[in-house]
Amino acid sequence: EVQLVESGGGLVQPGRSLKLSCAASGFTFSNYYMAWVRQAPKKGLEWVATISTSGSRTYYPDSVKGRFTISRDNAKSSLYLQMNSLKSEDTATYYCARHSRDWFAYWGQGTLVTVSS
């Protein structure tokens, strides 16, 4: 059974940094592109980042490019999201997701990030 378990969320002040983690199990992690997708409170879904199987290629929307960095450790079956220069508009539940092609086949339960002073 595919499992994705996020951690690392919490309350952080604007301008500060936070690193999210996602522990994957139930599949061969190194064979799949992985992603982060977020959802602001009572809002829709927004894709945040994607990383290739080896980690050599990463993709971001303009809203987070230059501030967020996605990475992975295939030996640990773990995905990460380093978030710098956080803004109030980054407040959201962050989901770890496994790609199949470029859609999202599996999702974690999410971790809430609140950016507020």
Added chain:
Amino acid sequence: DIVMTQTPSSQAVSAGEKVTMSCKSSQSLLYNENKKNYLAWYQQKPGQSPKLLIYWASTRESGVPDRFIGSGSGTDFTLTISSVQAEDLAVYYCQQYYNFPLTFGSGTKLEIK
């Protein structure tokens, strides 16, 4: 960026009824080389994470009931639930994967009368 527009934003139906919801893209999602439409549908029940329902616009994910039907091509797509059940209460999102940035529609909230 490809903009995804979903209508209606919400609708209420009785159990057993048929419901359709629309998703339109700002440019074609049909890739001519393989004749596939790069569109997926997701269901998000209250308090849960999203779940994949359909990809390639009309291919049902394994385990998804056959009352969920995806159709359409190019820029116009539809998700049909042939006979709504109480458990289908959820928000439904479409997503294009034709190119980056990957984008979602704003969702259609399905309420059960």
